[in-house]
Amino acid sequence: MKIRILTFVAALLLPLPMMAGSITFGLATDEHGDATPPANSVSVTVDWLSSTSATVTFNAASGYYINEAFLNVNGDFTVVSISGTEPSNGGTPSFNHAADQSLDSYGDMSEEITRNGGDPATAITITLAAAGGNTWANASSVLTPTCPSNDSVPSCVGGYDVANPDGGGGYNKSYYPQGGFYAMAQIGTSATSRDSDNEDLAGETVTPEPSSLLLLGTGLLVAAGFARRRLLNLS
Numbered sequence: 001m002k003i004r005i006l007t008f009v010a011a012l013l014l015p016l017p018m019m020a021g022s023i024t025f026g027l028a029t030d031e032h033g034d035a036t037p038p039a040n041s042v043s044v045t046v047d048w049l050s051s052t053s054a055t056v057t058f059n060a061a062s063g064y065y066i067n068e069a070f071l072n073v074n075g076d077f078t079v080v081s082i083s084g085t086e087p088s089n090g091g092t093p094s095f096n097h098a099a100d101q102s103l104d105s106y107g108d109m110s111e112e113i114t115r116n117g118g119d120p121a122t123a124i125t126i127t128l129a130a131a132g133g134n135t136w137a138n139a140s141s142v143l144t145p146t147c148p149s150n151d152s153v154p155s156c157v158g159g160y161d162v163a164n165p166d167g168g169g170g171y172n173k174s175y176y177p178q179g180g181f182y183a184m185a186q187i188g189t190s191a192t193s194r195d196s197d198n199e200d201l202a203g204e205t206v207t208p209e210p211s212s213l214l215l216l217g218t219g220l221l222v223a224a225g226f227a228r229r230r231l232l233n234l235s
Contacts, residue, residue, distance in 0.1 A: 109146060
């Protein structure tokens with residue numbers, strides 16, 4: 001009977017890892033020495049679809065627009081597709097992407113997303129596929145932080161194909177001692193000009209959404225309560 005109870009509890013817990021399938025964080029760190037839009041005027045959501053598939057979405061707050069987006073992907077990958085919204089004319093924008101691009105003192109990132117002409121976007125979604133045997137266990141493992149441009153963390157490397165910081169290209173640790181960055185964006189306040197108020201923000205931490213944590217805690221409490229009642233009935 002105890003084995004049956006444990007099996008049931010395990011079945012309850014199996015779906016819980018899927019709750020780590022989505023994480024959202026804001027871009028809150030301004031570029032060293034520059035005026036910037038307010039912190040979190042762009043947020044980034046990572047949706048884990050499978051061990052080899054994920055999407056990364058940049059969303060601008062009301063009144064702000066994304067001119068370029070950068071992300072640092074963990075391991076080998078390919079960009080499957082890029083989509084977005086362009087509110088100025090209601091059109092369907094197209095995008096370019098390039099590997100191993102840097103944004104000033106934020107350091108190198110494994111992918112840069114730019115508009116293929118046209119106006120800034122309010123949202124950009126990048127669909128990624130793991131490649132070369134690479135896999136992602138959950139949403140938190142899809143992106144990886146950039147690395148300092150010195151030897152203080154010699155084992156740290158950037159995203160796929162991003163050079164080891166010992167050879168240059170890492171973020172400036174004297175500016176950002178708190179750590180590396182997962183994503184960053186160039187942000188403006190004009191829907192029709194990519195050069196207007198074009199400033200930078202980056203995000204250095206990835207934390208689970210509160211709703212995911214609440215669901216996880218609720219699931220664990222329900223499973224534990226059921227198991228306790230069943231064991232008490234048996235005693």
